[in-house]
Amino acid sequence: MALDSKIPQGPLADKWTKHKNTIDLVNPANKRLIDVIVVGTGLAGGSAAATLAELGYNVKAFCFQDSPRRAHSIAAQGGINAAKNYQGDGDSTYRLFYDTVKGGDYRSREANVYRLAEVSANIIDQCVAQGVPFAREYGGLLDNRSFGGVLVSRTFYAAGQTGQQLLLGAYSAMNRQIGRGKIKMYNRHEMLDVVKVDGKARGIITRNLITGEIERHSAHAVVLGTGGYGNVFFLSTNAMGSNVTAAWKAHKRGAYFANPCYTQIHPTCIPVSGDHQSKLTLMSESLRNDGRIWVPKHKKDVEAIRAKSLRPTEIAEEDRDYYLERRYPAFGNLVPRDVASRAAKERCDAGYGVNATGEAVYLDFASAIQRYGKEQAYIKGMDVNDAALVKKLGQEVVKTKYGNLFQMYYKIVDEDPYETPMMIYPAVHYTMGGVWVDYNLMTTVPGLYCIGEANFSDHGANRLGASALMQGLADGYFVLPYTIGDYLSDDIRTGPISTDTKEFEEAEKSVKEKLDFFINNKGKHSVDYFHKRLGKIMWNKVGMSRNVKGLTEAISEIKALREQFWKEVSVPGTNEELNEELAKAGRVADFLELGELFAKDALVREESCGGHFREDSVELEGEQKGEALRNDEDFAYVAAWEYKGEPSDAVLHKEELEFKDIELKQRSYK
Amino acid sequence: MNLTLKIWRQKNANDKGKMVDYKISDVSPDMSFLEMLDVLNEQLINSGDEPVAFDHDCREGICGMCSLYINGEAHGPDRGVTTCQLHMRMFKDGDTIYIEPFRAKAFPVIKDLVVDRSAFDRIQHAGGFISVNTSGNTIDANAIPVNKQDADTAFEAATCIGCGACVASCKNSSAMLFVGAKVSQFALLPQGQVEATDRVLNMVKQMDEEGFGNCTNTGACEVECPKGISLENIARMNREYLKASFKG
Ligand SMILES: Cc1cc2nc3c(=O)[nH]c(=O)nc-3n(C[C@H](O)[C@H](O)[C@H](O)COP(=O)(O)OP(=O)(O)OC[C@H]3O[C@@H](n4cnc5c(N)ncnc54)[C@H](O)[C@@H]3O)c2cc1C
Ligand code: SF4
Ligand code: FES
Numbered sequence: 001m002a003l004d005s006k007i008p009q010g011p012l013a014d015k016w017t018k019h020k021n022t023i024d025l026v027n028p029a030n031k032r033l034i035d036v037i038v039v040g041t042g043l044a045g046g047s048a049a050a051t052l053a054e055l056g057y058n059v060k061a062f063c064f065q066d067s068p069r070r071a072h073s074i075a076a077q078g079g080i081n082a083a084k085n086y087q088g089d090g091d092s093t094y095r096l097f098y099d100t101v102k103g104g105d106y107r108s109r110e111a112n113v114y115r116l117a118e119v120s121a122n123i124i125d126q127c128v129a130q131g132v133p134f135a136r137e138y139g140g141l142l143d144n145r146s147f148g149g150v151l152v153s154r155t156f157y158a159a160g161q162t163g164q165q166l167l168l169g170a171y172s173a174m175n176r177q178i179g180r181g182k183i184k185m186y187n188r189h190e191m192l193d194v195v196k197v198d199g200k201a202r203g204i205i206t207r208n209l210i211t212g213e214i215e216r217h218s219a220h221a222v223v224l225g226t227g228g229y230g231n232v233f234f235l236s237t238n239a240m241g242s243n244v245t246a247a248w249k250a251h252k253r254g255a256y257f258a259n260p261c262y263t264q265i266h267p268t269c270i271p272v273s274g275d276h277q278s279k280l281t282l283m284s285e286s287l288r289n290d291g292r293i294w295v296p297k298h299k300k301d302v303e304a305i306r307a308k309s310l311r312p313t314e315i316a317e318e319d320r321d322y323y324l325e326r327r328y329p330a331f332g333n334l335v336p337r338d339v340a341s342r343a344a345k346e347r348c349d350a351g352y353g354v355n356a357t358g359e360a361v362y363l364d365f366a367s368a369i370q371r372y373g374k375e376q377a378y379i380k381g382m383d384v385n386d387a388a389l390v391k392k393l394g395q396e397v398v399k400t401k402y403g404n405l406f407q408m409y410y411k412i413v414d415e416d417p418y419e420t421p422m423m424i425y426p427a428v429h430y431t432m433g434g435v436w437v438d439y440n441l442m443t444t445v446p447g448l449y450c451i452g453e454a455n456f457s458d459h460g461a462n463r464l465g466a467s468a469l470m471q472g473l474a475d476g477y478f479v480l481p482y483t484i485g486d487y488l489s490d491d492i493r494t495g496p497i498s499t500d501t502k503e504f505e506e507a508e509k510s511v512k513e514k515l516d517f518f519i520n521n522k523g524k525h526s527v528d529y530f531h532k533r534l535g536k537i538m539w540n541k542v543g544m545s546r547n548v549k550g551l552t553e554a555i556s557e558i559k560a561l562r563e564q565f566w567k568e569v570s571v572p573g574t575n576e577e578l579n580e581e582l583a584k585a586g587r588v589a590d591f592l593e594l595g596e597l598f599a600k601d602a603l604v605r606e607e608s609c610g611g612h613f614r615e616d617s618v619e620l621e622g623e624q625k626g627e628a629l630r631n632d633e634d635f636a637y638v639a640a641w642e643y644k645g646e647p648s649d650a651v652l653h654k655e656e657l658e659f660k661d662i663e664l665k666q667r668s669y670k
Numbered sequence: 671m672n673l674t675l676k677i678w679r680q681k682n683a684n685d686k687g688k689m690v691d692y693k694i695s696d697v698s699p700d701m702s703f704l705e706m707l708d709v710l711n712e713q714l715i716n717s718g719d720e721p722v723a724f725d726h727d728c729r730e731g732i733c734g735m736c737s738l739y740i741n742g743e744a745h746g747p748d749r750g751v752t753t754c755q756l757h758m759r760m761f762k763d764g765d766t767i768y769i770e771p772f773r774a775k776a777f778p779v780i781k782d783l784v785v786d787r788s789a790f791d792r793i794q795h796a797g798g799f800i801s802v803n804t805s806g807n808t809i810d811a812n813a814i815p816v817n818k819q820d821a822d823t824a825f826e827a828a829t830c831i832g833c834g835a836c837v838a839s840c841k842n843s844s845a846m847l848f849v850g851a852k853v854s855q856f857a858l859l860p861q862g863q864v865e866a867t868d869r870v871l872n873m874v875k876q877m878d879e880e881g882f883g884n885c886t887n888t889g890a891c892e893v894e895c896p897k898g899i900s901l902e903n904i905a906r907m908n909r910e911y912l913k914a915s916f917k918g
Contacts, residue, residue: 047804054804065727065733065735066725066735066786066788067788067790067791067832069791069832070728070733070734070735070832072727074728074732074733075728075730075732075733086812119806122807122808124811125808125810126804126806126808128808128811128814129800129802129808129809130799130802131800131824131855131856131859131862133821133822133828133859134811134821135821135825136816136818136821136822137818138818140815140816140821141812141815142811142812158825158828159825161829164732164828164829164831165828171794172794172798172799175791175794175795175799176801178795185791187788210781239727239728239729239733240726240727240728273700276698276700276701276706277705278702278704278705278708278729279729279730282730408730408731411731411751411757412755414759478804526712526716528708528712572715572718572720573720577682578682578723578780578781578784580721580723581715581721
C-alpha cells in the first residue's frame with residue numbers, strides 16, 4: 001500500500017483552516033448514533049474523549065490505572081509551549097513552527113508542525129477557562145519561562161507540576177461528560193487487541209485487570225492515545241506501566257509503525273544507584289535555565305571526588321569545565337536535549353564522571369542563587385554584600401521556582417541540592433517514533449486513529465522541551481475531534497456495531513490463548529528477568545550512540561532473548577484475578593518484538609539525526625567537527641514499517657519529506 | 671539490612687485476609703520502599719509463590735497510585751512523601767515492618783494491598799469541573815487577570831494527588847481534606863464562581879453517599895498528606911458549603 005499523508009493543498013499557513021472548512025461533518029443529531037472508543041486517558045486521550053463527548057458522540061474510554069487522572073502525563077514537570085508572544089520577545093506561529101522543525105532535525109512533516117503551532121495558543125485559553133492554575137506574575141497575568149533549543153520565552157508552567165495540572169484539567173472535562181453519561185469510563189482495563197471488520201477498525205478486546213474477564217467492545221472508530229514506548233529500555237523516566245502493547249497490536253493489525261529508532265535521551269535525570277533500580281527520575285529541563293552543567297577539568301579532582309575526599313563546592317571556578325558553555329557559546333546550557341545528552345556521555349566516557357559509577361555530571365545552582373539573592377537584596381533595600389543574606393534570599397527564589405524538584409532529588413539521593421550541586425545523567429525519556437498517521441491522524445487502518453506520544457507525527461527525530469504536552473492537547477482538543485468527523489460522516493446509517501461476529505470471536509480467542517499460554521508455561525524466569533536483559537541490550541547497543549556492529553548484534557541478541565522468553569517465562573497465579581505479572585508478561589512480549597524492529601530501523605538509517613546518533617555519520621572537519629552529520633539526500637524520509645510476522649520480515653515504506661517553507665540547514669547551536 | 675516484613679495478604683474482596691511474615695535480606699538503604707517489595711516479589715516468584723499485589727505507577731510521587739499503610743502510618747514514617755518516594759534509609763537493620771492497605775469503608779480491598787478508590791472519582795463526576803466546551807475560540811487566557819496570591823493558593827490546593835492517605839489516616843475515614851482541596855481550587859479562581867453553589871453541594875452530597883465519615887478536626891490528614899494540603903482547605907469548603915446552603 002502506498003503511503004498517502006493527505007496533506008491539504010495550498011499555502012502552509014492556510015492548510016488547516018481550509019481543511020477544516022472543507023471536510024465532511026456529522027450533524028449533531030447523527031452524532032448520537034455514533035460510538036467512539038478512546039484508549040488512553042492521558043493528555044491526548046483524555047482531551048479527545050472529553051471533546052468528542054461534548055460534540056455529542058458516545059464515547060467509551062479506557063485506561064489501565066485505577067483512575068484516568070493517573071495517566072503518565074501527570075508526571076510532566078516543566079511546561080507547555082504556546083506561541084502567545086505574551087512576553088513580546090518576537091515569538092509567532094511561524095517561529096514556533098520553525099523551532100520545532102529545526103529542533104526535530106528536519107525529520108518531521110511541515111504541515112503537521114505548522115498546524116500544531118497554529119492551535120497552540122488556543123490550548124492555553126482552553127486550559128485557563130477550565131481553571132488550570134498556571135503560574136502568574138504579580139500583575140495577575142500568565143508567566144513564562146524558556147526551554148532548551150529556543151531563544152524566546154514561550155513556556156507556560158505550573159511550578160514543576162505542569163503535566164499534573166493540565167491532566168487534571170482534561171480529567172475535569174471528562175468528569176463533566178462522565179456525569180452526563182456521554183463518556184463511559186473503564187478503569188483498570190487493558191486493551192489487548194484491535195478488531196477489524198471489513199478492513200475497518202470496529203472495536204477492541206480488553207482484559208478487566210481486577211476480574212481477568214476478557215471483554216469485547218465495539219465502535220465506529222477507535223482512537224489510541226496510549227503513550228510512548230520508552231520502557232523498552234526497562235529503565236526510563238516513564239511510569240512503570242507505560243507500554244507499547246496497544247500500539248503494537250495495532251501494528252500487527254496493519255498500522256504501520258514509523259521511525260521506531262527515534263528516542264529522546266533526556267540529559268537531566270538522577271543517575272542509576274544500583275541493580276535494584278526500577279525506574280529513573282527526571283529533573284525537569286527547566287532547571288537548565290538556572291543550573292550550570294560542569295565536570296572537573298582535572299582527573300585528579302575527579303578521583304578525589306569519587307574517593308569522597310573532595311567536595312564539588314571546594315573545586316575552584318577555574319578548575320571546572322562548563323563543557324556546554326565551552327562547546328556551544330550561543331546556547332550554552334540551553335542546547336537541545338540530544339546535544340546536551342551526548343556531551344555528558346562524551347565527558348563521562350572520557351573519564352570525568354563524578355560519581356562511583358563514573359556516569360554523572362554536576363548541575364549547579366550556586367551562581368543562580370547568588371544572582372537571584374543579589375537581585376532580591378537590592379529590591380528589598382538590603383545589603384547586597386552580606387553573603388549569608390544573599391544566599392538565603394537566592395535560595396528562596398530557587399525554591400519557589402523548583403521547590404518540588406529539589407525535594408524530590410533530596411528524597412532520592414539524600415543530598416541537599418541547595419547546598420551542593422545535583423548529580424545528573426542522561427536517561428531514556430520520550431519516543432518520537434510511533435504509529436504512522438496521516439494529516440487527519442488516521443493510521444493505515446481505516447477508522448483507527450492515533451494521537452499523542454503514541455503517534456510519530458510532530459517531533460521528527462528530536463522533541464523540544466514542553467512540546468509533548470502541547471502536541472497531546474492539540475491532537476485531543478483541536479485536531480482529532482474535527483478530522484474524525486470526515487471519516488464518521490459515512491457511518492451515520494451504519495447502526496450499532498455488533499460484537500457477535502467472527503472477527504470479534506477470532507480476536508478474543510487469540511487473546512485468551514496467549515494469556516493461557518503464560519499461565520501454563522511454568523518456566524524458570526520471571527518477566528522482569530527478561531525485561532531487564534532486553535533493557536541492557538537496548539541501552540548498550542541501541543542507546544545514545546549507535547554503530548553497525550552494535551546494532552547487528554542487538555538484532556540477533558533480542559531475537560534470541562525473545563525465543564528464550566517464550567520457552568522459559570514464568571507467570572504465577574491465574575487468569576481470573578488481579579495478576580500484575582500476567583499483565584507485565586504481555587507487555588514485555590511486545591517490547592521484545594518492538595526492540596528488534598527498533599534496532600533494525602536504527603541500522604537502516606545510516607545518518608545521524610536528532611536523537612539518533614550514528615558513529616559513522618559525523619562531521620569530519622571544521623568548526624562542527626565531531627558533531628552529528630545528517631544526510632538529507634538519502635534519508636529525508638519517514639520510515640514506516642509494515643508488519644509481516646517476524647520483525648526481521650517487516651517491510652519498509654518511505655514517506656518522503658518535502659520542505660517548502662523552511663530551508664534545510666545543519667543544526668548549529670555554537 | 672535484614673528485615674522482617676509483616677504483610678497483609680487477601681486473595682480477593684471476599685477473602686478474610688491475614689498478616690503473613692516474610693524475611694528479606696541484603697536490602698540497600700538506597701532502595702525505595704517499592705524496590706524492596708520488587709525484590710521480595712522476585713524471591714516469591716522464583717520460589718513458586720504468589721507475589722504481593724500493590725498499586726504503583728509513576729514511582730515519583732505524582733500519580734497518587736501507591737498507597738501503603740506502613741507501621742501504622744499512611745505512606746510510612748517519612749514526611750511529605752508518597753510510598754514510592756520512601757527510601758529504605760528510613761529503616762534500620764533488624765526492623766520489623768508492618769505493611770497494610772489503606773483502610774476505609776469507602777475503599778474496599780481488591781487484593782492484598784490494592785484498594786478501590788473509585789469513590790474519589792465519583793465525587794469529582796458530581797462537580798469537580800468548570801463547564802466549558804472546547805471550541806477553539808474561548809476568550810484570551812490573559813483577559814481575566816488573577817491575583818497571584820489566589821492563583822498560587824489555588825495551585826497549592828490543586829496539587830492534591832488523590833492518593834487517599836487523608837482518608838486512611840483519619841479515625842473517621844473522612845474525605846474532607848481531599849474534597850476541600852478540590853472545592854478550594856475552583857473556589858479561589860474567578861472561572862469557578864458561576865457554578866460554585868452547585869459544585870460544593872453536589873460534591874459533598876456524593877461524598878456522604880460514598881460512606882466517608884465526618885470530620886472531627888483531629889488534623890491527622892494534614893500530617894500524613896504527602897503533598898502538604900492544608901486544613902485551611904477544609905475551612906474554606908465549610909464556608910463555601912454554608913454560603914451555598916443559604917442560597918440553595
Ligand atoms: C517525567 C516526565 C516529564 C515530562 N515533562 C514534560 C514537560 O514538561 N513538557 C512536555 O511537553 N512533555 C513532558 N513530558 C512528556 C509528556 O509528559 C508525554 O509525552 C505526554 O504526557 C504523553 O501523553 P499521552 O496522552 O500521549 O500518553 P500518556 O499520558 O502516557 O497516557 C497513556 C494512556 O494510555 C493508557 N494505556 C496505555 N496502554 C494501554 C492499554 N494497552 N490499554 C488501555 N489503556 C492503555 C494509560 O492508562 C494512559 O491513560 C514528560 C515526560 C516525563 C516522563
Ligand atoms: S489531600 Fe493529600 S492525602 Fe488526601 S488525597 Fe490529596 S494528596 Fe492524598
Ligand atoms: S507510584 Fe505514583 S505516586 Fe507513588
